[in-house]
Amino acid sequence: MRTDEKVIQRVTGIQAADIEAALDPVEADGVYRDSRQCAGLALLSGGGKLLLSPPTPRPKKG
Amino acid sequence: MEQSGTSTRLQAAVQDLASGVVSALRGGDHAHVVPPAGTDGEAGDLALAAVRVLGADALLPGLLSHTPPDPAELAVFRKAVEAYPPRPDAAPTVRWSHWAMARTLRRADPSSAEPPAEPDTAWLDGATWQVLTHQLAVLAPLALPGEDCAVHRLAQHRPVDVARGFVRAVRRRDWRQAAGAGRWLTLLPGVPDTVGLESGLDFVELMGGQDPLVALQVQAARRMRMGARG
Amino acid sequence: MTALAEDLRTVADGALAWVDAHRAGFALGEDALAVDGEVDLSWKPLGELAQVCATVTRLTEPADPLHARARGLLDFAWQETHEGELFLRLQRLEPFATYPLEVYAALASAGLRHPAFEQAAAVVARTRGWRLTEQDPTRRLGVLRAEERCGVHSLGQAPPGLEQTWLGGLPEPWTFGRDAGYALTHVVFHCSDWGCDAAAVPPVLVAYLTDWLPPWLDTCLEAGMWDLGGELLAVAAVVARTTGEDPPADAWQRLVAARGPAGEVPLDDRDLGDLAAGPGDADGERYFLHHYHSTLMAAFAAVLAGARPDSPPARAAAGHRYGGQGAPA
Numbered sequence: 001m002r003t004d005e006k007v008i009q010r011v012t013g014i015q016a017a018d019i020e021a022a023l024d025p026v027e028a029d030g031v032y033r034d035s036r037q038c039a040g041l042a043l044l045s046g047g048g049k050l051l052l053s054p055p056t057p058r059p060k061k062g
Numbered sequence: 063m064e065q066s067g068t069s070t071r072l073q074a075a076v077q078d079l080a081s082g083v084v085s086a087l088r089g090g091d092h093a094h095v096v097p098p099a100g101t102d103g104e105a106g107d108l109a110l111a112a113v114r115v116l117g118a119d120a121l122l123p124g125l126l127s128h129t130p131p132d133p134a135e136l137a138v139f140r141k142a143v144e145a146y147p148p149r150p151d152a153a154p155t156v157r158w159s160h161w162a163m164a165r166t167l168r169r170a171d172p173s174s175a176e177p178p179a180e181p182d183t184a185w186l187d188g189a190t191w192q193v194l195t196h197q198l199a200v201l202a203p204l205a206l207p208g209e210d211c212a213v214h215r216l217a218q219h220r221p222v223d224v225a226r227g228f229v230r231a232v233r234r235r236d237w238r239q240a241a242g243a244g245r246w247l248t249l250l251p252g253v254p255d256t257v258g259l260e261s262g263l264d265f266v267e268l269m270g271g272q273d274p275l276v277a278l279q280v281q282a283a284r285r286m287r288m289g290a291r292g
Numbered sequence: 293m294t295a296l297a298e299d300l301r302t303v304a305d306g307a308l309a310w311v312d313a314h315r316a317g318f319a320l321g322e323d324a325l326a327v328d329g330e331v332d333l334s335w336k337p338l339g340e341l342a343q344v345c346a347t348v349t350r351l352t353e354p355a356d357p358l359h360a361r362a363r364g365l366l367d368f369a370w371q372e373t374h375e376g377e378l379f380l381r382l383q384r385l386e387p388f389a390t391y392p393l394e395v396y397a398a399l400a401s402a403g404l405r406h407p408a409f410e411q412a413a414a415v416v417a418r419t420r421g422w423r424l425t426e427q428d429p430t431r432r433l434g435v436l437r438a439e440e441r442c443g444v445h446s447l448g449q450a451p452p453g454l455e456q457t458w459l460g461g462l463p464e465p466w467t468f469g470r471d472a473g474y475a476l477t478h479v480v481f482h483c484s485d486w487g488c489d490a491a492a493v494p495p496v497l498v499a500y501l502t503d504w505l506p507p508w509l510d511t512c513l514e515a516g517m518w519d520l521g522g523e524l525l526a527v528a529a530v531v532a533r534t535t536g537e538d539p540p541a542d543a544w545q546r547l548v549a550a551r552g553p554a555g556e557v558p559l560d561d562r563d564l565g566d567l568a569a570g571p572g573d574a575d576g577e578r579y580f581l582h583h584y585h586s587t588l589m590a591a592f593a594a595v596l597a598g599a600r601p602d603s604p605p606a607r608a609a610a611g612h613r614y615g616g617q618g619a620p621a
Binding site for chain 1: 068069072073076107108111114115117146148149152153155156159196200233234235236238239
């Protein structure tokens with residue numbers, strides 16, 4: 001090792017190992033989340049209002 | 063995995079440096095990418111180590127725009143090459159990264175020392191397409207137009223495998239690997255058209271471009287594609 | 293026997309044995325014709341059982357114990373439908389539903405037929421309304437295939453509507469996700485008549501799939517998506533019947549390792565602890581539902597991968613193009 005290298009390492013605390021680790025990284029873990037599908041949006045005829053929730057239950061006849 | 067304080071600071075310095083390279087690649091202004099020499103103390107040393115980690119890409123803007131490097135910049139680059147030679151037991155990517163820097167230095171300044179002999183590619187002989195792509199992505203600074211080295215020749219024989227690795231990296235949301243693989247794909251003949259590289263690079267930038275190391279590879283890939291067409 | 297051939301045999305034997313031991317789970321049950329019966333829990337599993345066993349009997353020798361087991365399961369399924377009689381009754385109840393024809397077609401492809409139902413189905417299938425039934429393009433292909441099997445009409449070389457499917461449009465392979473995956477596997481299953489006519493998959497799809505199946509398979513297995521992984525292995529086996537490529541040995545090893553104690557394969561890695569025959573699952577129904585489909589798919593893929601190619605492998609088609617690329621064997 002040359003003198004200037006020694007100086008650099010002494011001053012910074014950066015070890016060759018830190019640099020070599022950065023240059024030889026292990027592969028990151030895979031992250032998985034699949035796209036979902038929202039149920040089709042129903043357009044109320046007339047009102048033109050987006051219906052995102054199920055219709056309010058109505059009392060059954062009889 | 064917990065990182066040491068030094069390693070965290072080093073990563074931050076690499077990101078800063080990469081941001082500068084990205085701006086230079088985007089705007090054509092490549093001033094002050096590499097910090098001026100003579101910055102004393104820890105900050106300067108950290109910056110020097112960051113140049114070593116970013117490797118040959120620290121001079122990429124000038125290289126792609128065929129602009130001679132600023133002498134001060136070149137001096138720092140040279141200092142990084144000389145200060146951090148690979149240790150005898152260093153991993154192949156470390157040795158290749160250093161070789162690429164020495165080679166870039168020699169190209170930028172023919173009065174520099176001859177680059178050392180090329181390391182070998184034995185570690186990639188028979189590598190699966192997954193390992194191959196990961197290693198090539200780490201060695202993305204070697205993906206340059208007109209480059210002729212053993213890693214380049216090896217990659218040229220496996221375009222479909224690198225394309226598969228790109229798909230895998232996007233699926234795993236490993237944007238750095240995807241960006242590095244995408245940069246290689248711009249150079250390799252025989253990549254299936256169905257990979258959709260152009261929209262793929264846009265997608266990787268959209269998803270991972272906040273990371274300057276991702277943005278750098280995407281930007282480099284775009285510049286090289288433009289160069290190839292122009 | 294090579295290690296790979298051993299893996300294929302282990303998966304096929306174990307999976308079909310588990311299915312056989314759990315055939316009660318496939319029984320139609322009392323509410324098979326009920327207005328509020330859950331067809332996804334009755335007709336769907338029975339149809340899937342029939343389809344997989346139909347392919348197994350086609351691709352195995354009569355002397356093979358797998359063949360006998362699959363034949364026995366087909367007979368069981370046929371008995372469950374009262375030798376096809378229930379299809380006719382179901383059609384009277386829901387004349388425009390496509391699922392009775394789709395399930396029936398699986399049995400018909402194994403030679404179990406009910407002529408009166410076929411005639412009745414043909415009457416409905418001649419209407420414009422039936423042909424215009426709005427369905428996912430992939431499902432539509434399945435219905436067309438079912439109609440062909442039941443003699444309603446014959447499919448041409450390229451099935452209509454193929455280009456409307458995800459796979460048929462040759463999308464960027466990195467846009468793959470779970471839903472796209474299930475869509476593409478079924479396009480291949482329908483095109484290839486569930487693996488029995490691999491040559492019917494258009495060459496452009498064979499080339500596309502040869503390129504991109506490896507990363508899809510790798511990431512599904514890494515994510516523990518064993519069910520979709522099994523389907524992709526089946527697709528790889530269908531494609532390999534044309535290209536002559538070897539099955540992906542590493543992927544098969546991972547599937548072998550994912551199996552449960554009796555050869556069953558879980559849908560995915562979620563909630564396995566909760567399902568282990570806990571107090572809320574005294575009759576094992578939840579466990580069955582979490583395993584039956586992936587186990588069927590594993591058997592299907594393993595038999596396809598282990599079967600001899602249809603014709604002398606046209607290795608040249610893939611081999612020249614890829615120059616030995618891919619994970620070394």
